Amino acid sequence: MRTSNLLLFENNEAFHQMLTDGIDVKFSIGDGKTRTDKVWLVDFGAPENNEFLAVNQLTIVENHVNKRPDIVLFVNGLPLVVLEIKNAPNEKADIRAAFNQLQTYKQVIPSLFTYNAFMIVTDGWFAKAGTLSSDYSRFMEWKTADGINIVDTETTPEMEPMLQGLLNKKTLLDVIRHFIVYERAKEQTIKKIAAYHQYYAVNKAIESTIRASAVPAFNSFAEPPAKYGKQDVTEQFPGDKRAGVVWHTQGSGKSLSMVFYAGKLVLAPEMNNPTVVILTDRNDLDQQLYETFTACSQLLRQTPVQAGTRDDLKNLLSVASGGVVFTTIQKFMPEEQGGKYPQLSNRSNVVVIADEAHRSQYDFIDGFAKHMRDALPNASFIGFTGTPIEKEDKNTKSVFGNYIDVYDIQQAVKDGATVRIYYESRLAKIELSEADQEILDARVEEVTEDDELTDKQKRFAKWTSKEAVLGSEKRLKQVALDLIMHFETRIESAEGKGMIVSMSRRTCVELHKQIILLRPDWYDSADDKGVIKVIMTGSASDPLDWQEHIRNKPRRKAIGDRLKDPSDPLKLVIVRDMWLTGFDAPVLHTLYIDKPMNGHNLMQAIARVNRVFGDKPGGLVVDYIGIAQDLKKALAIYTEANGKGKLTFDQSEAVDKMLDLYEIVVQLFGTFDYRKYFALQPREKLNFILEASNYILGLKDEDGVTGKKRFNYHVGRLSQAFGLVGTTEEAKEIRNDLAFFQAIKARFSKFDENKKKKSNEEIETAIRQIINDAIISNEVIDVFDAAGINKPSIEILNDDFLEQIKGMPRKNLALELLKRLLNDELKMRSATNLVQSRKFSEMLADAVKRYQSGLIEAAQVMDELLQLAKDIREADKRGEKLNLRQDELAFYDALADNPTAETILGDDTLKAIAHELVDSVRRNTSIDWQLKESVQAKLRVLVKRILRKYKYPPDDPATGEYNVSVNKVLSQAELLADFWTNQA
Template structure:
């Protein structure tokens, strides 16, 4: 009547655009306990029955549904589903944090399955709505059985429970539903859906779409089929592709396993010749040594750090889709070692921040036998070094780094520590920090291009560290504070001006500049052009007052104002 579609935004395009993730399908059929005469009740064309329809007075439909519900919800079968589901979901959570949803055929089955799961995992139960690992979400009334009442909530309570479940950090990880939350309820961290209910067509499409939302490192969602909906999935896809759409609704999990094994082969190649298979059986100190040795082995290769980050991440994502497939479980211990080395390298080489805090947690879990839950991982402890009492630039500490067994790790560690030190300097002295950063970058580039070996780069980095230490004493020798020294350096960018004025005059200018900056500072310094304009006038006036060469003033104003900006940002924030 209305003609063809003008445009079709299909599954494949959505995945390519990053709007959704792929959905994978796993068949874990739990067989029905059927007598021969009951088999006829299981009709593949059985109508999809919604919550409203179940309550209708169509006796024939009601009877058919009830008989099938009794078979699907037999006590023996529910026990089997509960046991398999608990093991499966725990293994999924080990691989990837997130949420799960169980779709059951009736409210009675929802309650019975909940009770069987709690028998296996009593700690998953909690009477409070906002606490506990597992919840049942369903409607009901005061006339329902007494043991159903704890699971029946009014609309405001259900909304609050939904908001809590959406929160990735909430303790509620798994919910059991019949029809609620299957449409229009988005939980991006939901990565696993267990279906134990006859479903078809649009309703089935809507339901499985709950797991295809994009979230952090989530590579895909998994549909676990306990009842046998594969035929209906194919039919739904057929209806969809007839309309011109591209892409499969769900990929077989074997495809995820194939991708995982391909990534596994790449990562094992990265560690070829390194013996790590004893990692999981080792004690904490042995694990730590294997992590150090493994990191040094990787860092000694061309682009070792970059390749390790990329391929171990890809393997981890593929593993999260394949687990708990037997092949995934076979490589689990190896993956634990690969991730440990990757996290160790990140900790040693990256500046402090969110990613490193996540890595701290990951390494804590690996070394859990030695670390209490609230202990913060110490970078120096991980590297096998004593924490320096005073400074990372002290002779004692630099000598200890130089003597480290793992030279590649030592070079990366020293680079990271010097980077942190340069960042600290840059908050007070822009030009000095820039000079040190250039020296560091030049040395590291030589190292990464393999123009110099790890031993040589350590020597060069130690020399740089000593120069940085000496620079800290310059202010005292000149009788200047660290901020006055920063402006003194900014004024000294022009050698001819230094020769004309001399050190004493430059010191006086630097001191007066610090006073001028302090008098002009405001909380919104970087936003107010009028304040900065006033500062520019002050700088020019001071330079003129002390006889700074007029033809050199323009060149001097730029670095001085840059230094003033940096100092004001720090002072305004304190």
């Protein structure tokens, strides 16, 4: 089976569609007639009808590269899952290394991944699953085998629930068909797989929907199907039209869960091709959710449609079956006040999905629920919400029913689905009179732009007086100055973006003015330029100075795309109501609140900064108005609904954690007084960093972990903690020390033979925090100068150079440097001489392993590595003695590696073979030889013909040694062919 596109990801998407939708095949039925039917590669309805096979160490050859993935899972001969397993006791063989290995496989054996559904990385204890396009941070654990009991992965290996839950046959096929989506974004398509909480919640929701629609029990998904731990919804009766509420905390993928739910629901045979209505309470939310569903239309097996008007909605819902329709709840309002909304459909297979289903959003008391029921009397209603239903809210439950599934903040943070949110008050930075402070302290309900004047007259006076205080020129100047200083400090220690919530459109505009007065270079009138923008609606009748900030929907979306792009210079947006719900920008890490907020609106707003993004350690909410009491009240609502975990953590907790980590790093230096560093001159500082590095390298191993690894680990954690609290006084006090620690960490990276495996995010964070002219010179310093030795000009392993290394006073640093130089030298040689590079690489690895195991001392391993360097140099001179060029010597070494060849055939014969091989292979190697199978086959024939001519190897062709020797020469030929074409 072949797919048409040459690109791996597009091939993978095309195959996935064939796998999950079947393949249309046309065939003859006689008399010149044809018929089309579907062929299914997998029987999803009956897992026992399929053949499952797990293959260990399967050798895959592609483009002359041999790779052996640890385990490949086949279903009916299709390699759908790849597992890469590392050895837990090996400190370098962690799951990050397994992830890196998979990235290499994707490059060198891409054909295997054309058929890949998902990948798993594990070291036997930790285990994560992700897709072809997932970066490391999006590989996630699978923490339950049944959707009820969440495994404590601190005491139980993560691989256990992964095997029992995700990789049991029924769940595996269910996930592949219904829980993998290709989401199309502006720049790229992203392949996503459901997290465990999404998978089990959606299946519970499907079961409950079928119950609510009064259809037979649903039993065709993951094992064990008997019970999914549904909560209160199990107490409801069949046919009650209330499917329930899914409460998954904001940022944990609620919108995607809704997509998975709709995608599986439309295929459920019990629902008989249902019509799905997605309901929101605001136009901007409707658009955001609609865009998400449209981007995932392949999973829905249809294109969603948006109802633009009431008439449009009526037409869309008058169909006989099918359809995914988006609308706002306002379109269910009767045209005449007090009137009854006309019936649109009496079908029982209509399902209404309400986003953020709770009373404050849908105003059930005022009758919207009644109008929906009048329009769709037999429809079932299900709610998805990121915030809990309030205890006293009986109306929401009367429409939707009880909870189907709960995924709270505590579990989301523990799983890494979201990050913690920290709270910082900046009230003390803003001066106010007592009278103004009293006005601000008065509790007042929020007035939103969507409210009609008649609805807000009772609270308008209080709101207006508070807005006048918040929007005074004097106060906004203070806020602007403090906010700028805070944000600039923030992005120095933790790269990201910010959102400012202001009380009114007027205060948005005025705050923007004050900010650009202080930072004029942040301003640009063009939508695609500038560091700061205001996002708000308006009309031509608004004041003239507001007009540049009033944009239509496409322009606002374009700015939203800029904000989501980490590389775009747009860093700050000022909003009133927009983008506080439903807007997903993981790069956001700071929310500045200068507006009264409470309840669900506050919970939704602060969640803008809880998304996972790279090495982002957490989000920060900065309070300029005094929302501490409102946060406590919101937490009370949350805990009354049995939610676990805190909405926010006080920044002081993060400060305490940072100081604890700081003490750990300080203790690693023991008797070494690193603080002397700060009194030195720049050139002396560099030398001192090397002294400190040498000290850390000399620390004894603890539980098999080197001092360098412990130091790097703790400095990395300290850097993350510092990124959360970089604006505090405590952080400023240790800033210089941290920069010094990071200078050592950065120095280690220069000597690390595995430096390319470091995460870009970690390196970028270190670089950002290390730049401080008062601490470290910003001059570029060569690594050899830093080590105190002369930089070699041509021959890196000459005697003088090796003597300089041997004479270095810092023995630990000298050892690190020599390891790196030897490793680099052998990597370079591996491009031309297969046997020699393997031999020396094994010698290097063996010496380092014995040293790390404590079998030999530093002085002995240093002597061994110096001798190895001399052996490498002497190996080059062998060519001169044998009268062979380097390419001929490479073939000679491959030929002579056979135990009996030199004895039986003689040295002259081996040299003759080597000379003829170089001449023949070089003449027949074209630039595109790797792309043409005919050229590759010709080269292999030429090599084998020459070997037969000289009766090489002299072993019996039936023995394994014969084949090993021939394949070694073939591999050497391919290696040189690559080298020659790259040099051309």
